[in-house]
Amino acid sequence: MSENNKSKKFVPKPPQKPNFQLWLIVVAVMVLIGLTWINQRGAMVDITQKRFEDMYTAGDVAKVMIVKNMDRVDITLKPAALSKEKYKGELESNSTFFNPNGPHYSLQVVSWDKFATDFGAMEEQRPDEERIGYSVTTEENWSSWFGSFGFLILLFVFFWFMMRRMAGPSGPGGQIFNVGKSKAQLFDAENKVKITFDNVAGLDEAKEEVQEIVEFLKNPSKFTKLGGKIPKGALLVGPPGTGKTLLAKAVAGEAGVPFFTLSGSDFVEMFVGVGAARVRDLFKQAKEKAPCIIFIDEIDAIGRSRGKGQMPGSNDERENTLNSLLVEMDGFGTDTGVIVVAATNRPDVLDSALLRPGRFDRQISIDKPDIVGREAIFKVHLKPIKTSDDVDPKKLAAQTPGFAGAEIANVCNEAALIAARRNKTAVDMQDFQDAVDRVIGGLEKKNKIISPEEKKIVAYHEAGHAVAGWFLEHADPLVKVSIVPRGVAALGYAQYLPKEQFLYQTEQLIDEMCMTLGGRAAEEIIFGKISTGALSDLERITKMAYSIVSVYGMNEKLGNISFYDSKSDGYKMTKPYSEATAEMIDQEVHKLIEFAYQRTLELLREKKGELETLAKELLEKEILFQSDLEKLIGKRPFAKETTYQAYTNKKDVVAPESKDSEPEVKTSESEEKESNETDSVTVSETDTKTEK
Numbered sequence: 001m002s003e004n005n006k007s008k009k010f011v012p013k014p015p016q017k018p019n020f021q022l023w024l025i026v027v028a029v030m031v032l033i034g035l036t037w038i039n040q041r042g043a044m045v046d047i048t049q050k051r052f053e054d055m056y057t058a059g060d061v062a063k064v065m066i067v068k069n070m071d072r073v074d075i076t077l078k079p080a081a082l083s084k085e086k087y088k089g090e091l092e093s094n095s096t097f098f099n100p101n102g103p104h105y106s107l108q109v110v111s112w113d114k115f116a117t118d119f120g121a122m123e124e125q126r127p128d129e130e131r132i133g134y135s136v137t138t139e140e141n142w143s144s145w146f147g148s149f150g151f152l153i154l155l156f157v158f159f160w161f162m163m164r165r166m167a168g169p170s171g172p173g174g175q176i177f178n179v180g181k182s183k184a185q186l187f188d189a190e191n192k193v194k195i196t197f198d199n200v201a202g203l204d205e206a207k208e209e210v211q212e213i214v215e216f217l218k219n220p221s222k223f224t225k226l227g228g229k230i231p232k233g234a235l236l237v238g239p240p241g242t243g244k245t246l247l248a249k250a251v252a253g254e255a256g257v258p259f260f261t262l263s264g265s266d267f268v269e270m271f272v273g274v275g276a277a278r279v280r281d282l283f284k285q286a287k288e289k290a291p292c293i294i295f296i297d298e299i300d301a302i303g304r305s306r307g308k309g310q311m312p313g314s315n316d317e318r319e320n321t322l323n324s325l326l327v328e329m330d331g332f333g334t335d336t337g338v339i340v341v342a343a344t345n346r347p348d349v350l351d352s353a354l355l356r357p358g359r360f361d362r363q364i365s366i367d368k369p370d371i372v373g374r375e376a377i378f379k380v381h382l383k384p385i386k387t388s389d390d391v392d393p394k395k396l397a398a399q400t401p402g403f404a405g406a407e408i409a410n411v412c413n414e415a416a417l418i419a420a421r422r423n424k425t426a427v428d429m430q431d432f433q434d435a436v437d438r439v440i441g442g443l444e445k446k447n448k449i450i451s452p453e454e455k456k457i458v459a460y461h462e463a464g465h466a467v468a469g470w471f472l473e474h475a476d477p478l479v480k481v482s483i484v485p486r487g488v489a490a491l492g493y494a495q496y497l498p499k500e501q502f503l504y505q506t507e508q509l510i511d512e513m514c515m516t517l518g519g520r521a522a523e524e525i526i527f528g529k530i531s532t533g534a535l536s537d538l539e540r541i542t543k544m545a546y547s548i549v550s551v552y553g554m555n556e557k558l559g560n561i562s563f564y565d566s567k568s569d570g571y572k573m574t575k576p577y578s579e580a581t582a583e584m585i586d587q588e589v590h591k592l593i594e595f596a597y598q599r600t601l602e603l604l605r606e607k608k609g610e611l612e613t614l615a616k617e618l619l620e621k622e623i624l625f626q627s628d629l630e631k632l633i634g635k636r637p638f639a640k641e642t643t644y645q646a647y648t649n650k651k652d653v654v655a656p657e658s659k660d661s662e663p664e665v666k667t668s669e670s671e672e673k674e675s676n677e678t679d680s681v682t683v684s685e686t687d688t689k690t691e692k
Contacts, residue, residue: 464522
């Protein structure tokens, strides 16, 4: 970046505050008018005709004024009369605003002409020196003033105020004239983002890509002297919670150039043409502050493929916005120092013209972190937490496969809250294990009433999962098995620690299906009948079987054929195969599931003693860990290293001994969220699986 750009400060326009001066003036005028009205009207006490005649006869009246348009007579007393107790106490107690100069009393009359005649007759009976006479006046009231010209004045003030509001950027209706202005937030030297690449862990490859963009902005001559050009844009793609927005914040903190940030939905408005106008205004501002970066979060809100789902003859505002964005990114006169960084978790729906080189030159994939990345993320989030000496980030990373950065942050926060709830001085490993349960599972239902018969069925169901997985070579190692109710409908669960791998063979998938069917097979062997507790198990193996047959081409009868369409948006009206092929797929899926079920039945009949032992121990303790299974039914007959063992070359992997941990686990308010088990065969890194 040149010296001019380094020294130049980009001062953002301060946000306009609501203008309260006009309202203060209006309120002050209204209060003044009200006080004047109360001062004139509130100090008078209403009296009768007889009372007025007594006052006049006693010589206490100093002035009589007839308000002819109000049919009212205002009466003012002499100063000497105000000192009399009958007047003084009455005026001070009945009047909030007492005015000694008067008027003090008011008399309502039927007609001011008649009162003038009667008052003249009273005056004739008095000596000439005691006669006071009367005066006649008219009074402007609010209704007459408002009906004449007050309404026009108020209407003018109202329209003047509304025009000022519409011309301003804030308040309801304040965007009428600024509706085409960009809503982007500007970060620059004055309000710099404090997040740097040091706050981003587990994304080494992605950081290297965006760090090069930052370096290009800071020192462009390093690349241009070799003939390189500054990239037009970078698209961050990855599942939710993997750190796309965090990485963009780090770019803003590291770049040292103006950084515009906004969401894709900020372009969308109910008015036609507003989105395109905002795009043009955004790039206009960016070009004025070039070199700079524009970050558009959730760009799929405006970047969807054009022509899909549009009614014939209709005007799609989103498409107009996308067209304007395409032209601004790579069109005539776009050779500027503006880099667009965008983020989305749905790259499959984006328009191909948006993804081509020249607009988004780089597509940076941000996947869920592996065990090394998770350890780095745990270390970042453990810094502000007061932890005990037994907290091991490596063990936590091994016990949270498939966790994204946001979920790891949630685990650390939940562990701190659980430790505080237990009045601990530091967060220990047991708190983190309970926090993992809270994040990946459901709330522990301590007070849920379950009959002994149902509890026995659940115990044998979960014992069937545990035994089947224990004696299957390719099944994932068990972490713990529990019959404590959790979540919305889970009466028990078995948690496993899958090995992180990218490729699955047929034998591994078959063992996975057998382990999943272990619960239902155990029910049939022990009770001779089955229950509805295997719903989630059946749903998972059905999807897994259809994937084996029709997606991965692992079926001998269908051959190496896959009917999976990675470009599909999920709304296919027709199948890419005939009815005969569909029937064949259904038959092969049924055969595959039946084969896995019979294999599981055979295994559990052979290991019925171990099944009985494990189920009885579950009924007594409710929660068993891997170490408990080793004591009850022996070690696994397979020398298969777990992820943690392979990473640290240690043997001790999972939770602590049940004797030490069982009381806390039973009394802890651990909460678990069921993971997406149906995708465990289609992704490279499975989540911690929860079997119901």
